[in-house]
Amino acid sequence: MPRRKNLTKNLLHSTDGWSIIPGRNRTPASLPLEDQISQLSITGDYSHLVRALTNVTNDLATDPALSPLRSAVGTLKLDVKRVLVLGLGNFEGVSGTSTMLQLAMVLEIVNALGGEAAMEVIFRDPAFTGTDIAFLRERWKVEDVGTHEEVERGETVLVAPHLNFDVLKSHLEYTKPPVLMVSNDLQRFMNLCIGDTKEWDVFLQFFTEDGEYNYKPIEVENRGEEGVGRAFNDLAVFWRKDAVREGVGIEIDGGP
Numbered sequence: 175m176p177r178r179k180n181l182t183k184n185l186l187h188s189t190d191g192w193s194i195i196p197g198r199n200r201t202p203a204s205l206p207l208e209d210q211i212s213q214l215s216i217t218g219d220y221s222h223l224v225r226a227l228t229n230v231t232n233d234l235a236t237d238p239a240l241s242p243l244r245s246a247v248g249t250l251k252l253d254v255k256r257v258l259v260l261g262l263g264n265f266e267g268v269s270g271t272s273t274m275l276q277l278a279m280v281l282e283i284v285n286a287l288g289g290e291a292a293m294e295v296i297f298r299d300p301a302f303t304g305t306d307i308a309f310l311r312e313r314w315k316v317e318d319v320g321t322h323e324e325v326e327r328g329e330t331v332l333v334a335p336h337l338n339f340d341v342l343k344s345h346l347e348y349t350k351p352p353v354l355m356v357s358n359d360l361q362r363f364m365n366l367c368i369g370d371t372k373e374w375d376v377f378l379q380f381f382t383e384d385g386e387y388n389y390k391p392i393e394v395e396n397r398g399e400e401g402v403g404r405a406f407n408d409l410a411v412f413w414r415k416d417a418v419r420e421g422v423g424i425e426i427d428g429g430p
Contacts, residue, residue, distance in 0.1 A: 220309035223265055223274075230271075231278040239402050240279060242390040243356060243411045247286045251419040254287050254353050256330045259297045260345065261337035264306050275405035276335045279356070283331060290314075329353045329417075335409055339363060339374075346376050351386065353417045359391050359410040380412045387412040 234240065259280055263273040284293050295314040307316050324330055325348065332352035334342055342357060361381040367374060381389040391410040394403050 220305050220312075223305070223309045224312075226265075226274050227277060227281075230274050231281055234275060234278045234282065234402070237402055239392060239394045239406055240282065242392055243279070243283070244286065246354060246388070246390065246411050246413045247283060249418045250287075250353060250413065252329050252353055252417045254329045254331055255292060256294045256324075256327060257284055257287070257296070258324060258330050258332050258352075259295070260332070260334040261299050261301075261341065262297060262333075262335070263299060264301050264303050265309065266303065266305075271401065272405040275402060276333075279335075279406075280333050283333065283354075283356075287331070324349050331355070332357065334358075335405070343374060343376055351379075351414065352412075354411065354413040355380070355387075356392075356409060356411050359408050360412075361389065361410070362391070362408060381410075386416070387414055388418070 257280065262276055262280075263269050265273050280295070284290055284295055287293060290313065297310050297314060297316050298319045300319050302310070302316065310316050327350070330350065330352050332345075332355040334345070334355070334357040337357060339358065360377040364371060364374060364377060364381075379385040380387045389410060389412050392406050394406045
């Protein structure tokens with residue numbers, strides 16, 4: 175069996191916790207995004223991704239798994255004009271179906287908040303290929319990882335499905351608290367956490383009774399399998415208590 179080339183010598187670290195190993199035909203992520211794109215082999219043919227997004231968007235629209243998310247978005251009183259998506263993953267390979275389903279979830283959030291014309295939708299992930307970037311840029315914005323613009327920006331919805339906990343922690347420590355966040359089930363993580371939990375104190379505000387957020391897990395069948403089960407297992411929705419309209423209760427459909 176041929177030995178695999180050691181790529182760890184090229185390991186790169188960004189300012190917000192990402193660790194990046196450039197793959198074959200991938201330029202080092204230390205270059206500005208525009209320079210990366212100019213050196214990537216982009217076929218320009220992403221029509222299959224457009225078709226796939228249309229199909230999964232229609233399928234997901236009636237799926238009950240996202241009921242907690244739909245209800246939470248409907249309670250918001252704040253005028254949110256920005257959705258930030260971290261760590262979505264690439265659209266090819268074994269995780270491609272999950273990535274596309276998660277993108278359909280992003281679209282559902284955007285449409286519920288007023289539609290694409292009224293929203294700034296931003297994606298960041300060092301795993302994006304050139305084709306991924308071309309596909310996403312057709313409608314939205316792709317930024318370098320390590321960009322900290324949200325510190326000075328207005329209210330933001332954060333979508334970070336299955337993002338590495340260290341990266342999520344790093345992001346939450348330096349940014350304005352999101353109005354709504356769809357990410358890993360932090361309560362489940364903290365219940366399973368072994369060692370010094372103080373390292374993860376930034377997570378506590380999202381699910382404790384006296385914290386700043388309402389919290390509901392996203393319940394799916396066939397956890398870890400293909401389709402919705404794989405795309406949304408172990409995720410939860412968190413939304414700020416001060417962002418909820420007066421008179422709206424926090425008990426919503428889905429979850430316990």
